Amino acid sequence: MDVLHMTSRKRETYEVRIEASLLWECALGIAAITNTRLIDTLERPKESWDKIKKSLTDPLIQDLEYVEMNNTWKSLLLLLHQREFGTLQEFITYIDDLEEEEIKYHCLPYIGLKFQELRKLASKGDVAARNRLKEQTEDNPYYPGYIEFICTTNVQMFKKHLKSVMIRWFEEVILPEQETLSGILTRDRQSKKEMGEKLNPEALVEWATGGITYLPEPSVHTVLLIPQSIYRPWNVEGDVEGVKVFYYPVANESIYPDDKNMPSYFLVQKYKALGDEARLRMVKFLKGSERTLQEITNELNMGKSTVHHHLKILRSARLVETQDGKYRLKENAIQTLSNELNQYLTGI
Template structure:
C-alpha cells in the first residue's frame, strides 16, 4: 500500500507509541474492501466481503466505488492523525468545519520536510507544485494520481464523500460489534504496551508487527503502532510528519485470550503459505538468492499472474519482502518456525 522507498540515511533511535480506536478500524476496513486485488489474501473469506457489499444501499456502493477509483481511504487515515477523536460525530464535524485548503493539505501525503512548501502550494491548486509532487512520488503505485485528484477536486464534494463513506461503513460494519471490537483492539494495545517496556524499539516493532524490520531514520523521531482486525494479515505503512506509522494486525491471543489452543494467526499463515508445491519451489529459489518476478516465472515456466498470486500469499505470511524490484526471502522467518511451534505447544502449560 502507501510505502515509499527508504533512502540511505544515518541511523538514530526512535520512540514507539501505541494508539487504538474503532475509527481507525473503520477507515482501514474501507481501505481493505476497496483494494480488490488484495481481497483474496485477507483473512476473512470472500463471503464476508460479499455480505458487506449486499448490506449497503446504492448510494453507499457508489461512495465505495469512488474510494476504489480515487484512493480516498488515504484521506481518511491522514485526517484521523490530526487529533484523538472520541467518536464518529466529532470526526465528521472536524471534516465539515475545516477550510478546504487545510483539508486538502492534510489529505495530500507527507513526502518529507523539504516538500512541505510544495505540499501547501499543491493543496491550493498550484499546477507546478502538483507536477513536482507527482514527480517526487512517481515510484509509489497510486500517489501521483491521488495527489492530482485531491488537489483538483471540489472541496465540499470531497467533504461530503468522506463523511458519507465513513458514516455508512461505521453504521453497518462497526456499530453492530462496537463494544467487542473496542475490547479486542484495546486488549492488543495493552499487551503490546507491556511488552514495549521489555524490548528495544527496533526489536519491539519487529515483534509487534510480526516481522517488519524498521531501522531508524534521522527525520523519524517516532514510530506509531495502531492495531487493526479487519485488514489481517497485512501491515499497512504510512508516513506523517516526524513519524512512521504501522497499522498492524492484532494477534489471535487478543481475539480469544481464554483459548490456549488457538495458534498465532501468523504461525497459521506461514504454514498455509508453505503448504503448496509451487510456493515451496518459490521459497527454495529465493533461498538461493533474491529474484525478480521475471526470474521466477522463467525458472518455473508459469504465467506471471499465477506466480504473482503465490508471491502475494508468501508476502502476506511475512515470509517474503520486495526490495529494489526483487523478491527477497525473510530467512529469519523461516528459521524461527520451529521456535514458534515450540512456543505454541507450550503456551498455557
C-alpha cells in the same frame, strides 16, 4: 578500513506509540473493500465480503464506488492522524471545520521533509507545485492521480463525501460488531504495551508486525503501531511527518481471548521453523553475517533446492530475510523468542 569510535553516544532510535480505535478500523475497512486487487488475499473469506456487500445500502455503495475511483480512503487515514478523536462525531466536526487549504494540505501525501513546501504550495492551488509532486510520486500506482484529485476537487463536495462514507460504513458495518471489535483492538494494544516494557523499540516493532525490520531514519522520531483486524494477515504502512505508521494485524489470542491456550500464529511458525537440524545450522551460520545461497549450500553440503526449501520456511516464519541477493538472520526475532514464549505460557 577499521574505524576508531571516539564517542560513547549510543545510536539514536525512535519511540513507539500504540493507539487503537474503531475509527481506524472503519477507515481501513473502507480501504479494504475498495481494493479489488488485494481483497482476495485477505484472511476474511470471499463469502464474508460478499455478505457485507449485499447488506450495504445503495447510498453507501455509491460512496464506495467514489472511494475506489479516487482513493479517498487515503484522505480518511491522513485526516485521522491529525489529532486523537474519541468519537466519530468529533471526527466529523473536525472535517466540517477545516478550511479549504487545510483539508487539501492534510490530504496530500507526505513524501518527505524536503517536499513539504511543494505540498503547501499545491494545497494553495499552485499548478507547478502540483505537477512536481506528481512527478516525485510517479512510481506509485495511484499517487499522481490522487494528488490531481485532491488539488482540483470541489472541497464542499469532498467533505460531504468523506463524512458520508465514514458515517455510513461505521453505522452499517462497525456498529453491529462494535463490542467484539473494540475488545479485540483493546486486548491487542494492551499486549503490545506489556511486551514493549521488555523489548527495545526496534524489537517491539518487529514482533508486533510479525517480522518487519524497521531501522531508525533521520527524519522519523516516532513509530505508531495501530492494531487492525480487517486487513489480516497484511501490515499496512503509512507515513506522516516525523512518524512511521504500521497498521498491523491483531494477534490470534486477541481475537480468541477465551481460548487461553491459543498461541500466536508467528510463535508457532517460528518454533516449527527452528525444529529442524538443518535449519538450526543455517540460523547459526547466518548469525552475524549475510550469506549468499551458494555460501549456505557450500557450508551445509546440501543441494541448492533443499537449502532453498529450508530458507523459504525460515523466511515465512520471519526469522530470515533477503537483501541484495543475500540472506540475513533477523536477530531481533531470535532474541525476542523467549519473551514471546514466556508471555504465552504465563500471560504476563
